[in-house]
């Protein structure tokens with residue numbers, strides 16, 4: 018560009034240059050930070066519901082007011098029943114789920130690492146995974162007794178299969194160059210599994226845990242509806258058969274809180290174990 | 296310890312990728328291998344390190360392993376191959392843990408290689424916090440930690456931008472001045488080959504055969520970017536490679552059709 022060109026350009030009037038801003042079109046498609054909206058929606062819904070019940074718009078027979086459910090919950094606390102029910106449920110959940118996840122990770126690693134195990138077990142896993150374990154509950158009662166055995170077994174089976182599938186998928190996706198690297202430095206087979214494959218598959222295993230935990234809660238309630246004295250499921254069933262809808266809602270609220278707590282715990286585990294992902 | 300390659304040939308399925316490679320890599324020298332892409336450079340390096348076996352021929356070691364070497368044939372990979380969940384120190388520790396050295400000995404070795412590569416202040420950093428150049432320095436430190444007899448480097452600088460590449464080349468030169476390590480250095484970058492190679496092996500297109508071996512009789516410390524003698528060798532290498540590269544390029548295009 019010559020000097021006279023530049024001069025000519027600066028000589029032009031603003032209007033002739035037709036100055037305008039480049040239109041912005043880069044917004045959206047991004048999660049925002051509306052943290053307070055969630056609780057607000059909750060509060061508005063509950064308040065509206067309470068107001069509806071008190072004014073008689075919502076019939077008490079159809080749906081009890083939140084305050085009544087809260088009252089039922091308070092009574093549970095006062096009589097000490099809450100801890101009996103929750104304790105029994107938690108025990109089944111923790112035992113069944115942790116056994117299921119442990120076995121699931123072990124079998125998933127085998128399927129991911131040993132071609133023979135994959136050939137032998139994968140068809141079996143694929144065939145058993147889609148069966149709703151609730152359908153097997155009567156069978157488990159016959160096999161493991163009507164007591165704790167059948168309940169724990171149901172939860173165990175329910176959390177086992179999704180864990181197997183998540184784990185072997187995670188193993189398949191571990192960066193092969195990292196495995197090559199381990200071999201090239203003479204690491205033993207077991208070292209490679211423990212230090213490279215397992216941490217590499219951890220994100221997939223943890224998201225498998227999320228899924229298996231929610232399946233475990235669903236199965237917990239179903240299992241407790243057969244021959245259980247204590248447990249949130251038993252409590253909800255009892256309330257339902259007496260049409261004590263306030264108690265039913267209290268039980269449902271407990272389940273919701275249980276689910277939230279479990280999901281929060283897994284979130285904590287993810288943040289701790291997957292800190293390296295940033 | 297020297298490395299002797301004797302009559303190495305290989306085919307993958309129906310395609311012959313390598314034909315009758317004979318080469319000696321002597322102690323204390325850097326042998327650069329250049330050739331058009333797809334000519335089998337990485338494959339050859341996998342044979343040398345024992346990660347794969349050739350159909351014919353053999354890779355021999357001659358002479359005693361250097362004392363205290365934990366892993367005589369040690370790779371430096373193009374994509375660094377660092378474990379993202381381990382810190383810099385943890386990544387180096389990984390390759391020492393299986394040798395039963397004891398915690399203190401391992402810590403001492405880590406301390407030592409970090410100091411030698413100028414990484415001491417990054418010991419607790421995670422790979423994702425480091426630049427590409429720093430990651431490759433960590434991978435080099437990891438390789439040094441096992442006291443290799445021969446370093447097998449597969450395009451170690453190819454994932455880096457050209458400025459970082461210059462810096463790392465300087466690092467490698469001064470490292471070689473101090474440690475006189477032996478290396479087989481695969482690259483497609485002629486400038487790297489003439490800066491670092493005591494000998495440059497030129498491979499033909501697939502099936503890879505040795506076309507020539509060019510000796511560069513000049514101290515590494517005297518070499519630098521823009522050195523006239525090196526420029527001459529580089530353009531000589533380019534003349535050798537150009538037709539091969541063009542043919543290899545067209546070959547891939549043919550396959551894709």
Ligand SMILES: Nc1ncnc2c1ncn2[C@@H]1O[C@H](COP(=O)(O)OP(=O)(O)O)[C@@H](O)[C@H]1O
Nearest residue numbers: 307312330331332333334335336337338339501
């Ligand atoms: N594991 C493998 N299976 C089949 N073909 C391969 C394999 N590894 C490499 N090849 C082929 O062998 C040739 C040489 O590959 P490679 O050694 O990676 O070349 P370079 O590193 O020189 O670019 C290429 O044509 C590639 O497609």
Ligand SMILES: [Mg+2]
Nearest residue numbers: 336337338450
């Ligand atoms: Mg390559």
